Amino acid sequence: MPQSNPAVAAHSKSIKIVVVGAGSVGVTTAYALLLSGLAAEIVLIDIDKNRALGEVIDMSHAAHFAQARVRVGEYEDCAGATAVVVTAGVNQKPGQTRLDLIKTNYKVFKSIIPQIAANAPDTILLIATNPVDVLTHAAHRLSGFPVERVIGSGTAMDTTRFRHELGKHFGVNPRNVHAVIIGEHGDSQLPVWSLASIAGMRLKDYASQKGIEYSQDAMDECAKRTRDAAYEIIKKKGKTNYGVASVLVNILKPIITNGDALVTVSRVGTYGGVEDVALSMPCKLNRNGAHQDVPLLLNETEREALRRSAESIREVLDQLEQD
Structure with missing residues (x-):
């Protein structure tokens, strides 16, 4: 059931969180965040807008119980976000190490991180895409944000x-x-x-x-x-x-x-x-x-x-x- 802590509820009234990437991690994160009661608005961004819309429609039925707004957005919708969670990238395959993913996912980051930074210069970036340490470093460089505002999910x-x-x-x-x-x-x-x-x-x-x-x-x-x-x-x-x-x-x-x-x-x-x-x-x-x-x-x-x-x-x- 949704979060009912009054202190948390007070913080959540003006909180917008953006999730970039409508894959399994991104969607599950958005859903868990929805049920947590921590945010008033959750925005899902993905290159496949139709898929993202399908996920949002499904989650909106849970939003009836969680009292939060869930919607599909563009990078312009990162404006005003407390945090932007980045889950976009290629998934790890069986037998593949996290470091094998780096070149492909770095190209993805070169496309998306500058757009996030341009639209939400004061947000906090939370990086979940693997290899997360390398990509946290990349996000820091590509965004120009101070180190404390670029956080990898890490260990x-x-x-x-x-x-x-x-x-x-x-x-x-x-x-x-x-x-x-x-x-x-x-x-x-x-x-x-x-x-x-x-x-x-x-x-x-x-x-x-x-x-x-x-x-x-x-x-x-x-x-x-x-x-x-x-x-x-x-x-x-x-x-x-x-x-x-x-x-x-x-x-x-x-x-x-x-x-x-x-x-x-x-x-x-x-x-x-x-x-x-x-x-x-x-x-x-x-x-x-x-x-x-x-x-x-x-x-x-x-x-x-x-x-x-x-x-x-x-x-x-x-x-x-x-x-």
Whole structure:
């Protein structure tokens, strides 16, 4: 059922969110946003206007219960948007890595990002198209926006999956697991084991208090299932959409409500000594965008893994700039 929180409702009265891309992720995001009650107006933009119209007509029947307006728009309709969610691009195929997508989706971004920026110079860009870190960097360059207003969904989805896996292993609700995945939203992502906790205790200490054996091999399996989750889902159903849509709405919520929530999202910066790359770290999200206020206290192994993750993205960016 729709969101009924009075504080959220107060914020939503003048909120317009634009979703660019009427594929499975874009449409599911628009629908999840509609039911959340966070926005008064949701605009769907797609090159296939007939498809977008069909989706909007279908969603408008749900809008009867959610009390929000959903419509098809053009890039001019980005004007006044609190945030523009970009999901447009080619989908990842079975056996294909996120980085394989870069050249095709970069061409798409060269077309759409300048149009968004021209019509909504004060909006926040939320990038969901893969490879999300490379394309977050591209969106920053193509829009000319400050880094805090170009946010990639990054490892927010991976962090959610990671907490789910750890919650299953330890038999607790994932909401009570405090653990993050940082770095690339992809194969070089890394779990921050040194800071992971349940009930204020390190995982090993929690296991001891609970009377169960702690196994790093089991932890590594949780991390592996997290990393490979998208590949497994795509192999079975051809796409991912529900989880990422929920995560995108979770990112939008503190932006709309000025909530100062900490979420692992991708932002351009310097990571592990590697300059000018977009990778995920915990950021404070509010109406002004994403802010990296406090650096994580990583151990030496994690710092090195973060550097390698940043270098892998930097290599792709260098190649892209040469082509």
